[in-house]
């Protein structure tokens with residue numbers, strides 16, 4: 122068998138609508154070639170994100186009926202708190218409506234203007250929330266992460282020498298915490314090894330700097346540790362997770378990923394003073410500490426999901442399905458980031474479309490073509506998402522990786538639908554030279570990828586660079 126088959130059967134189905142290429146072409150024009158602006162019911166296979174798109178289990182749906190919607194002290198909160206404590210083992214558990222609120226609460230409490238927060242690679246909301254405090258968000262991932270051909274098993278690892286350089290350059294007193302994103306979403310969903318994790322901890326101990334995890338995909342990271350790191354083959358995912366988190370002081374979590382829910386998140390930590398300050402802010406902006414912006418039923422679904430995600434049959438299928446898509450593409454010669462990550466396959470747009478310069482957003486052009494021809498929606502992770510304008514000239518400074526991420530929702534698509542995605546991309550690769558770049562006609566001052574607008578260029582038309 123080339124992939125582990127589904128460890129579940131389908132009980133409820135949601136019909137999906139087929140659209141014509143002409144309809145999709147019109148929708149693209151109306152959306153300014155921004156796939157975030159396409160109505161979801163006009164997408165056949167939606168790989169925009171794995172966040173909040175999971176199918177819940179029958180046990181989770183049953184859990185919704187156990188929702189206790191009391192303002193204070195809901196029984197679901199205690200179940201949720203006990204579950205989080207048993208996996209993450211930090212003293213305090215603060216629910217939030219999703220991951221970025223956990224980030225916002227943490228950073229608005231502990232990060233001050235002029236400070237510096239290193240991470241392997243900051244996710245876009247993490248970076249934006251740090252920069253919003255007037256601080257600098259710095260990436261310190263190992264160099265292999267930037268080479269799509271490098272098959273190292275732990276390309277999410279922190280570059281420890283670089284991390285130390287950043288700390289010394291900023292001054293340890295200006296580094297309130299260091300983050301490790303597991304798995305490293307913006308670097309291809311690549312895992313961090315236990316060894317690198319404990320060495321990061323040891324380094325930070327020397328400077329007295331706390332270590333926090335951006336733990337959205339912690340179970341997938343633990344599965345890779347079990348598969349790839351010596352000494353972990355016979356350990357359960359729960360045990361690996363407990364060991365991993367024992368090296369940290371806390372975490373932010375978007376449960377929309379490895380919490381297997383459609384909404385929810387939390388912050389969990391040990392520090393008493395930080396917890397008091399964060400809780401006060403939580404009450405101001407989210408809600409009382411035993412619901413934090415969620416309904417009781419959401420907390421129950423999250424508590425159940427956090428247990429289900431530790432199941433090895435589930436994880437073997439989950440990581441196996443993503444790898445299946447990657448292998449089909451790789452075997453057909455389509456350039457993808459290797460090795461395949463835990464939640465997504467990343468198309469290398471620079472290699473896929475070498476005739477489109479980075480100023481003309483090749484990854485966005487690729488994502489647009491995938492939708493137009495096959496009804497498949499991915500997301501650009503490249504110059505649109507991470508490109509910066511040089512102050513003064515307005516010139517775009519490009520990120521090193523220019524990719525289209527095909528994020529696979531958890532327990533949602535069958536392997537046949539995944540095979541359709543692979544076949545479509547192989548077909549597009551065969552006629553890649555016909556694709557043209559784009560020019561950006563609108564951008565917001567932050568997180569511009571969500572609302573940017575574009576126009577299509579035709580062959581031979583140079584990009585007009587918009588200067589903001």
Ligand SMILES: Cc1ncc(COP(=O)(O)O)c(C=O)c1O
Nearest residue numbers: 172219220221244246306337375
């Ligand atoms: C690594 C990482 N951190 C943080 C977040 C933010 O989580 P949320 O979308 O729940 O706010 C995401 C979401 O995709 C993520 O992938």
